[in-house]
Amino acid sequence: MERVMINELNNFIGKEIQIKGWVYRIRKLKTITFVILRDRTGYVQCVCNNSLNMATIKLESVISIFGEVKDGNNSLNPFELEVESFEIINSAKEDLPIDINKSELDLNLDTMLNNRVLSLRHEKVNSIFKVQNLIVQGFREFLTKDGFTEIFTPKIVSEGAEGGTEIFELKYFENKAYLAQSPQFYKQMLVGSGFERVFEVAHVYRAEEHNTNRHLNEYVSMDLEMGFIQNEEDIMNIEENLIIFIFNKVSKEGRKYLAALNVAIPNLNNKIPRLKFSEALEILKKEYNKTDLDGDMDPEGEKLICKYSKEHFGSEFIFLTHYPRRKRPMYTMPLGETETHSFDLLFRGVEITTGGQRIHDYDMLINNIIYKGLTPELYHNYTKIFKYGMPPHGGLAIGLERITAQLLSLENVREASFFPRDRTRLTP
Amino acid sequence: MERVMINELNNFIGKEIQIKGWVYRIRKLKTITFVILRDRTGYVQCVCNNSLNMATIKLESVISIFGEVKDGNNSLNPFELEVESFEIINSAKEDLPIDINKSELDLNLDTMLNNRVLSLRHEKVNSIFKVQNLIVQGFREFLTKDGFTEIFTPKIVSEGAEGGTEIFELKYFENKAYLAQSPQFYKQMLVGSGFERVFEVAHVYRAEEHNTNRHLNEYVSMDLEMGFIQNEEDIMNIEENLIIFIFNKVSKEGRKYLAALNVAIPNLNNKIPRLKFSEALEILKKEYNKTDLDGDMDPEGEKLICKYSKEHFGSEFIFLTHYPRRKRPMYTMPLGETETHSFDLLFRGVEITTGGQRIHDYDMLINNIIYKGLTPELYHNYTKIFKYGMPPHGGLAIGLERITAQLLSLENVREASFFPRDRTRLTP
Numbered sequence: 001m002e003r004v005m006i007n008e009l010n011n012f013i014g015k016e017i018q019i020k021g022w023v024y025r026i027r028k029l030k031t032i033t034f035v036i037l038r039d040r041t042g043y044v045q046c047v048c049n050n051s052l053n054m055a056t057i058k059l060e061s062v063i064s065i066f067g068e069v070k071d072g073n074n075s076l077n078p079f080e081l082e083v084e085s086f087e088i089i090n091s092a093k094e095d096l097p098i099d100i101n102k103s104e105l106d107l108n109l110d111t112m113l114n115n116r117v118l119s120l121r122h123e124k125v126n127s128i129f130k131v132q133n134l135i136v137q138g139f140r141e142f143l144t145k146d147g148f149t150e151i152f153t154p155k156i157v158s159e160g161a162e163g164g165t166e167i168f169e170l171k172y173f174e175n176k177a178y179l180a181q182s183p184q185f186y187k188q189m190l191v192g193s194g195f196e197r198v199f200e201v202a203h204v205y206r207a208e209e210h211n212t213n214r215h216l217n218e219y220v221s222m223d224l225e226m227g228f229i230q231n232e233e234d235i236m237n238i239e240e241n242l243i244i245f246i247f248n249k250v251s252k253e254g255r256k257y258l259a260a261l262n263v264a265i266p267n268l269n270n271k272i273p274r275l276k277f278s279e280a281l282e283i284l285k286k287e288y289n290k291t292d293l294d295g296d297m298d299p300e301g302e303k304l305i306c307k308y309s310k311e312h313f314g315s316e317f318i319f320l321t322h323y324p325r326r327k328r329p330m331y332t333m334p335l336g337e338t339e340t341h342s343f344d345l346l347f348r349g350v351e352i353t354t355g356g357q358r359i360h361d362y363d364m365l366i367n368n369i370i371y372k373g374l375t376p377e378l379y380h381n382y383t384k385i386f387k388y389g390m391p392p393h394g395g396l397a398i399g400l401e402r403i404t405a406q407l408l409s410l411e412n413v414r415e416a417s418f419f420p421r422d423r424t425r426l427t428p
Numbered sequence: 429m430e431r432v433m434i435n436e437l438n439n440f441i442g443k444e445i446q447i448k449g450w451v452y453r454i455r456k457l458k459t460i461t462f463v464i465l466r467d468r469t470g471y472v473q474c475v476c477n478n479s480l481n482m483a484t485i486k487l488e489s490v491i492s493i494f495g496e497v498k499d500g501n502n503s504l505n506p507f508e509l510e511v512e513s514f515e516i517i518n519s520a521k522e523d524l525p526i527d528i529n530k531s532e533l534d535l536n537l538d539t540m541l542n543n544r545v546l547s548l549r550h551e552k553v554n555s556i557f558k559v560q561n562l563i564v565q566g567f568r569e570f571l572t573k574d575g576f577t578e579i580f581t582p583k584i585v586s587e588g589a590e591g592g593t594e595i596f597e598l599k600y601f602e603n604k605a606y607l608a609q610s611p612q613f614y615k616q617m618l619v620g621s622g623f624e625r626v627f628e629v630a631h632v633y634r635a636e637e638h639n640t641n642r643h644l645n646e647y648v649s650m651d652l653e654m655g656f657i658q659n660e661e662d663i664m665n666i667e668e669n670l671i672i673f674i675f676n677k678v679s680k681e682g683r684k685y686l687a688a689l690n691v692a693i694p695n696l697n698n699k700i701p702r703l704k705f706s707e708a709l710e711i712l713k714k715e716y717n718k719t720d721l722d723g724d725m726d727p728e729g730e731k732l733i734c735k736y737s738k739e740h741f742g743s744e745f746i747f748l749t750h751y752p753r754r755k756r757p758m759y760t761m762p763l764g765e766t767e768t769h770s771f772d773l774l775f776r777g778v779e780i781t782t783g784g785q786r787i788h789d790y791d792m793l794i795n796n797i798i799y800k801g802l803t804p805e806l807y808h809n810y811t812k813i814f815k816y817g818m819p820p821h822g823g824l825a826i827g828l829e830r831i832t833a834q835l836l837s838l839e840n841v842r843e844a845s846f847f848p849r850d851r852t853r854l855t856p
Contacts, residue, residue, distance in 0.1 A: 140568075150561050156854065194468060382856075
């Protein structure tokens with residue numbers, strides 16, 4: 001007998017069918033037992049005569065149930081199943097180490113992550129990843145329609161992308177190698193290789209020592225890079241449209257998951273306000289009396305400037321633009337002596353994107369590498385391509401776990417990673 | 429003035445427009461010069477009076493051309509541009525190190541890969557990746573429609589997936605860690621976490637010492653795993669439908685690229701033949717006098733069994749099933765004492781998929797780990813989830829570069845990787 005999925009019961013009212021899934025809850029009354037079964041599509045209450053002994057099944061066992069579909073009246077499903085027989089496919093061997101069968105999953109983060117496979121069974125947890133799926137799909141869909149080619153670039157590299165120190169080293173046969181901190185060089189190279197517009201969704205690696213609620217040492221970076229732009233405004237424009245597209249998709253196709261998480265998608269009909277980095281620092285000083293910044297932005301500053309954007313522009317997003325040259329990597333297009341054609345996008349108090357225009361002229365690039373105190377020879381594999389026709393170009397990267405966490409108002413970015421890697425966590 | 433893409437010229441006949449791209453070829457005659465411009469959508473011939481001096485532009489410079497669209501009669505494009513003016517956006521600084529502006533790219537593999545950004549500009553090279561894009565899109569599209577959730581699992585792991593030795597080690601702060609050889613454990617865990625059906629398209633890492641034309645040390649694995657199956661037949665069935673879907677998509681949407689590569693997609697209306705591994709060995713002995721196998725399959729054996737499949741079943745594919753238990757990892761569902769519920773899929777002489785049913789019973793899994801001579805305690809993070817309701821399940825992995833190379837009859841799998849990593853190659 002074919003398995004029927006729980007969200008298709010409406011097609012089988014009055015019929016005898018088979019469903020399969022996990023035993024979510026059991027409640028035994030005097031003559032009948034209620035068993036709630038969960039499959040990947042939903043929950044359904046099954047009503048069973050006590051003579052069948054369903055009350056002895058261990059919670060979270062995998063079972064199949066044969067029975068007749070009836071109209072029901074519980075909050076989980078408008079239908080229920082009158083059980084005729086059941087079969088235990090794989091019984092749970094032990095009582096559960098965490099209680100996942102309540103409407104709220106009341107666990108601290110470490111316990112949740114240590115028991116990841118079980119905690120993911122909770123609707124409020126697996127809904128996070130269903131929404132994340134829609135974000136990724138939206139990212140790819142929008143860009144594919146817009147002429148972008150998907151790329152897969154190496155994560156084992158012979159040199160660090162940005163000359164930084166926060167990089168994992170590995171032994172690659174006789175050589176030293178590193179885990180890529182970003183696909184930056186490769187996506188630029190592939191713009192120049194004639195694809196013009198490229199994107200990648202893949203892991204990147206940062207050996208950052210600090211443990212915060214918004215950093216992961218391995219995370220999924222949604223990168224894009226495009227040629228033949230005027231300047232960084234083109235990149236911000238595409239990001240605006242991209243985010244609108246993604247949010248519309250999540251709203252439409254993710255209704256069920258948003259409801260489970262009790263989350264509303266922010267309205268993004270207006271353009272995202274754009275503010276110079278230097279102006280943002282001025283505002284922080286004047287409006288919030290934040291005098292400890294010393295020309296830099298800190299996490300509290302990001303929160304406050306988002307607060308400001310909400311109050312003054314009615315936007316939960318804000319682009320900060322014209323970042324100082326000293327704060328941006330060597331490939332960033334300079335603007336005058338001290339600024340750059342670059343931006344960050346902040347969303348609800350956290351940076352979710354860094355982007356900008358890149359240098360496309362060979363000589364300017366070599367000079368900027370020197371200006372940054374780096375050695376051009378070390379970047380030869382990257383710089384040499386600028387000799388053979390590189391168009392003006394730019395791009396951005398969105399942290400997948402970060403945008404998920406911000407959109408869903410999760411307290412910690414780790415909640416938006418299936419199996420997060422941080423300073424101390426290598427398992428499960 | 430807005431840039432017009434070359435594949436949209438048909439909408440602008442008789443109009444003055446601007447195009448941008450790379451200078452592909454220049455041919456100077458007595459009074460006029462022909463310049464062929466390439467953008468990401470195609471090629472177009474531009475006709476220019478010699479007074480404009482276009483013949484002095486270096487090949488592969490990035491330029492913009494203003495002019496009027498006319499009907500043309502060359503093989504590259506049914507239209508051409510009568511040049512009114514042009515602008516050099518970024519001149520090539522040097523002559524090209526390789527000749528990419530002929531219809532055939534006549535280079536050895538190393539030269540092609542050392543000059544990757546330039547060789548990718550050649551139509552026959554970039555078309556490989558356009559087809560690869562369609563393969564990946566097809567994989568995701570088919571599975572998403574079929575209720576699969578996309579997953580992102582860690583590539584930094586604390587233990588090897590299959591107990592093998594061909595694994596890259598890295599320093600993870602104070603700890604040792606490894607690069608994942610496959611998402612095997614994680615995809616099984618996520619089936620058990622209630623998603624039931626999951627897929628991942630991501631890099632995996634094999635520290636294999638040998639340099640062959642079909643191995644990469646970093647490659648893209650298209651993985652799927654699904655619960656509530658009967659046995660491995662369900663997995664083979666889904667792979668058949670998946671490959672038909674992908675090939676249809678490539679045929680329909682990739683016509684232009686297949687034409688450039690002079691490749692036809694194999695007809696896959698019939699079911700893929702299925703042959704027991706032991707029967708395949710018998711056939712190799714009887715039909716091809718291959719007596720050196722000693723119960724194992726080698727690359728020549730794979731080629732011959734594909735030849736056999738083509739001749740006897742009319743199929744360029746063949747499933748080999750019932751692999752011996754000693755050849756399969758500990759998580760593989762045994763079948764009797766010596767065989768397993770597993771399969772490989774061979775395509776044109778090369779294995780492109782390994783798959784099968786996995787063990788879902790905790791005790792059987794522990795016993796099989798011991799049977800394989802491994803230590804169950806080392807796999808605790810993986811095995812413990814089998815105590816809490818794991819459905820019968822199975823899955824497969826398709827090597828993206830391999831299926832691309834086989835489909836396009838490339839001689840070396842490296843040609844299907846943007847920036848391949850092998851025993852000696854870490855750059856570009």
